[in-house]
Amino acid sequence: VTSHPIPSGTRDVLPDEMRELRAISATALRVFTDAGYGEVSTPALEYESTLARGDVSHGLPAYRLFDEQGDVLVLRSDMTVPIARLVATRFAHAEPPLRLCYLAHAYRGVRPQRGQSREFLQAGIELVGAPAPEGTAEALTVLCDVLDAVGLAGYRVGLGDVALFQALLDEADVAAPAREAILTALVARDLVSLEREVHELGLAEDLAGPLVRAPQLRGGPEVLGALEGHAHEAAEGLRRIHALLAPRVAARVIFDLGLVRNLDYYTGAVFQVYDPALGEAIGSGGRYDDLLGRFGRPLPAVGWALNVERLHIALAGEERGA
Amino acid sequence: MTSAPALTIAVPRGALMRDTLDRLDAIGLDTAEVRANDRKLLFRDVGVVTMRPSDVPTYVSAGAADIGIAGKDVLLEQREREVYELLDLGYGGCTMVVASVGGADPMAEALRRLGVVRIATKYPKIAARHFEETGRQAEIVEVKGSVELAPLTGLAEGIVDLTATGTTLAENGLVVREEIVRCTARLIANPVAHKLKATAIDALLERLRAAGA
Numbered sequence: 001v002t003s004h005p006i007p008s009g010t011r012d013v014l015p016d017e018m019r020e021l022r023a024i025s026a027t028a029l030r031v032f033t034d035a036g037y038g039e040v041s042t043p044a045l046e047y048e049s050t051l052a053r054g055d056v057s058h059g060l061p062a063y064r065l066f067d068e069q070g071d072v073l074v075l076r077s078d079m080t081v082p083i084a085r086l087v088a089t090r091f092a093h094a095e096p097p098l099r100l101c102y103l104a105h106a107y108r109g110v111r112p113q114r115g116q117s118r119e120f121l122q123a124g125i126e127l128v129g130a131p132a133p134e135g136t137a138e139a140l141t142v143l144c145d146v147l148d149a150v151g152l153a154g155y156r157v158g159l160g161d162v163a164l165f166q167a168l169l170d171e172a173d174v175a176a177p178a179r180e181a182i183l184t185a186l187v188a189r190d191l192v193s194l195e196r197e198v199h200e201l202g203l204a205e206d207l208a209g210p211l212v213r214a215p216q217l218r219g220g221p222e223v224l225g226a227l228e229g230h231a232h233e234a235a236e237g238l239r240r241i242h243a244l245l246a247p248r249v250a251a252r253v254i255f256d257l258g259l260v261r262n263l264d265y266y267t268g269a270v271f272q273v274y275d276p277a278l279g280e281a282i283g284s285g286g287r288y289d290d291l292l293g294r295f296g297r298p299l300p301a302v303g304w305a306l307n308v309e310r311l312h313i314a315l316a317g318e319e320r321g322a
Numbered sequence: 323m324t325s326a327p328a329l330t331i332a333v334p335r336g337a338l339m340r341d342t343l344d345r346l347d348a349i350g351l352d353t354a355e356v357r358a359n360d361r362k363l364l365f366r367d368v369g370v371v372t373m374r375p376s377d378v379p380t381y382v383s384a385g386a387a388d389i390g391i392a393g394k395d396v397l398l399e400q401r402e403r404e405v406y407e408l409l410d411l412g413y414g415g416c417t418m419v420v421a422s423v424g425g426a427d428p429m430a431e432a433l434r435r436l437g438v439v440r441i442a443t444k445y446p447k448i449a450a451r452h453f454e455e456t457g458r459q460a461e462i463v464e465v466k467g468s469v470e471l472a473p474l475t476g477l478a479e480g481i482v483d484l485t486a487t488g489t490t491l492a493e494n495g496l497v498v499r500e501e502i503v504r505c506t507a508r509l510i511a512n513p514v515a516h517k518l519k520a521t522a523i524d525a526l527l528e529r530l531r532a533a534g535a
Contacts, residue, residue, distance in 0.1 A: 111402055114384075158517050189406040192508060218520050254517055274514045279385020280404065281514065 009110065009118030017312075021121070024150050024308055024315070025103050028123040031146045032101035037125050040100050042082040044107075048072040053294045054081035055264040062109025062118070075107035080265070080288065080303055083126045088295035096129020096299055103308075115280055115310045124285070124305030131300040132237055132287060136269045137244035139285065139302045143273070144249045146306065153318055155282070157252050158218070158272045159238065160259025162286070167234035168214060172207040182211070187260055191215055215258030223255045237268060265291045271304065277317030282310045327369025328522035329515070332382055332390030334375035337486075338507050341413040342391045346370075349529035379403040379510065388515035389523060394505035395484050399445050406511040408527055412534050414507040418448060420500040421491050422480040423473050427499060429480040433458060442472030442481050449482035452502050470494040 006012065013021065029039065048064065051074050063075040076082050079102050091098055103123050110116045125142055127135050140157065147155050165186065169179055178201055185194035198211045210231055217223045221242055224235045238255060245253065254274075261270050261284065270286030285304020292299045333342050333356070343353040356365050356372065364371050371387055376399070378392040383403040390405075393414055397407065420441075422429050432439045438459045443449040446464045453460035463478050465471075470490060472478040484505065485491055488498065509530060511523055 156518060188401075189404065189513065192407050192410045216524070218517055254520075256517060274517050276514070276518055279383065279512050279514050 007118070009112035009116075011117065021308055021312055024312055025121070025123060027150045028146050028306070028308075029101070029103060031142065031149050032123075032125060035099070035125075035142050035145065037099040037101035037142070040083065040086060040102055041104065042076070042079070042086055042102075044075055044105065045073045046076055046082055046085070048074045050085055051076065051081050054084070054291060063107050077108050078106050079104050079122060079124060079305065080126060081291070083128075083303075084288075084291045084295050084301070087126075087128050087299070088292060088297040091128075092297060097135070098128040099125070100128070101125045115278065115307070115313055117309060121308040122305040123308050124283075124303060126301060126303035128292065128301040129299045130302065131289070132268055132302070133240035133244055135300065135302045136241050136287060137249075139304060140241070140245065140253070140271065141249050143271075143283070143285070143304055143306075144252055147273070147311075150311065150315065152275060152282075152311065152315055154277065155252065155273055155275045155314075156254050158254050158256040158259055158274060158281075159241070159269060160256045160271070161234065161238055161269050162260055162266050163237070163268055164231060164234045164257055165211075165214060165260065167230040168210050171230040172201070172203050172211060174201065174211075183260075186215055186258065217257040218254055221255060223257060227257075241269060261286060269302070273306065275314040275318070277321060278310060278314040280310065282314055283307055326366070329388045329519060329526065330369050330371060330386075332378045332387035332392075333370050333372045334378050334391055334393070335372050336375050338375060338391060338393060338414045339372070341411075342507065345411065345413070345530065345533055348533040349526070376400070379405055382510050382512050385512045385514055387512070388519055389509060389511045389526070391507055392510055393484075394503070394508055395445065395448070397508060397510070398503065398505075399447050401447070404513055406513060406516050407508050408511055408523075409509040409530060409534075411507040411509055411530065414505075416484045416486045416505045418445065418482065418484055418502040418505055419491075419498045420452070420480055420482055420502065421473075421485075421496040421498050424495055424497045428473070429499065432479045439480060440478040442469050442478035443483060444469055445482055445484070448502065452482065452500075470496060 065073050067073055083100055087098060105119050105121055107119050110118060112118060125139065127139050130138060143157065178197060182194055182197045185197060195212050198208050217226060224239055227235050242250060259270055259272065265288040266286040267289045268287035271284065272281040273283040275282055283304060283306035287302045289300040292301055333339060343357060346353050351368055353368060356370050373381065375393060376396050378390040379396060379400045381387040382390040382405050395418055429439045438461050440461045440463055441449050442463045442465050444465060446462045450462050469481045469483050472481055473496065474494060516523060
């Protein structure tokens with residue numbers, strides 16, 4: 001066989017796999033449609049200045065090129081920022097809420113391994129103009145509807161709030177540079193360094209304790225009761241979401257007070273989808289109440305995306321394990 | 323106990339193995355079978371898999387093991403692995419150092435006259451980062467074995483390596499010029515297992531914390 005390589009982190013999909021991926025996608029689109037979400041498509045290439053409004057940090061996006069005008073183009077690193085642009089321009093006067101969904105490839109410069117492609121297929125929704133907690137509860141419900149419909153059995157949804165740990169830092173009056181060091185450790189999941197940074201501040205135990213313990217607090221609604229002071233207030237949003245969830249959705253939720261995302265546009269509730277059959281998250285999402293405003297149409301919004309390839313791996317893993 | 327263990331633990335073979343097994347014994351696991359078998363790698367009854375130390379983050383980040391024990395040196399060299407670092411176990415203390423031949427420092431001479439210093443190491447990322455952060459241009463030469471040989475043969479002016487006592491360095495006429503970071507054994511966890519097996523992981527964490535105190 002002659003070698004004609006394809007770029008690192010990309011791959012070809014052959015009929016057997018394609019049939020299964022297509023079945024997952026079709027099921028997701030059917031659930032989206034039934035829930036009142038309209039499918040949209042946007043260009044794979046956007047101006048870099050457009051994606052920069054999303055403040056997408058963490059090395060994303062990774063593929064850039066120039067057009068004939070010398071403008072910098074970028075392959076989209078997710079669909080949330082392009083849809084924020086789309087809403088602000090194509091639906092500038094439409095009455096909210098807007099329910100949009102997509103099935104689209106996105107591109108990131110990840111280190112290629114199983115489930116980590118540089119070109120990956122996402123199935124997701126964006127619910128624009130529906131504030132917390134109702135909008136968040138609807139997004140979580142549609143998420144569970146899709147996962148139930150494709151037949152994933154063991155999945156759970158980790159639910160946190162990016163404002164929560166910030167509230168703990170506020171309460172303890174932690175300023176830069178210690179604040180950045182603590183948040184960096186939290187994002188890197190390095191709880192040993194986090195504890196060290198907190199102890200170096202010499203805070204009283206009632207302030208230091210919650211900072212050290214919060215990233216380890218995860219479980220049922222009882223973890224929300226373990227909070228005091230500012231953090232208790234900051235968790236009010238999560239309690240309100242929980243109160244709105246149907247029992248079948250609530251049963252899937254793990255409250256995760258240490259959950260932070262490295263995408264800068266998230267403002268409130270954030271979530272990640274886990275399944276015992278896969279060692280990494282299958283999908284993720286959250287509230288981004290400021291992002292639309294950066295495009296001139298200030299509306300609260302929430303959305304999520306499932307990685308179709310990882311979802312497929314998890315389904316196959318559950319089949320093998322069952 | 324005949325039921326399957328709640329967690330799969332990745333245990334590094336090599337320098338950290340004995341202390342790791344001692345600590346696991348102290349919290350009530352029976353690791354006698356692991357100690358008795360040099361060749362066997364998978365011990366389903368106790369939920370232990372043994373492997374080369376630098377493979378521990380690979381198995382844990384992929385979820386092939388739920389938790390594992392890895393040196394901070396290994397974790398720093400593999401920053402891109404997504405794992406929780408839950409506990410400093412305290413043992414396996416070593417220091418990542420910059421060393422060169424004793425006497426007038428050949429690294430300083432290379433930097434002054436040639437602008438670039440050549441550094442041999444088994445830890446290319448830690449070494450590159452350290453020289454980057456200290457504002458010096460370095461050419462990192464990755465070697466797989468006895469790194470002490472490199473400055474003695476002219477392959478490099480200095481080395482970045484892990485040292486516990488400094489004996490091997492001294493025996494080869496090398497002196498420590500800089501300490502980069504102190505490294506100990508850490509308990510790490512797969513991010514998904516950290517959520518889905520929270521009770522089992524927290525219980526193990528508490529016992530390990532108590533056993534180490």
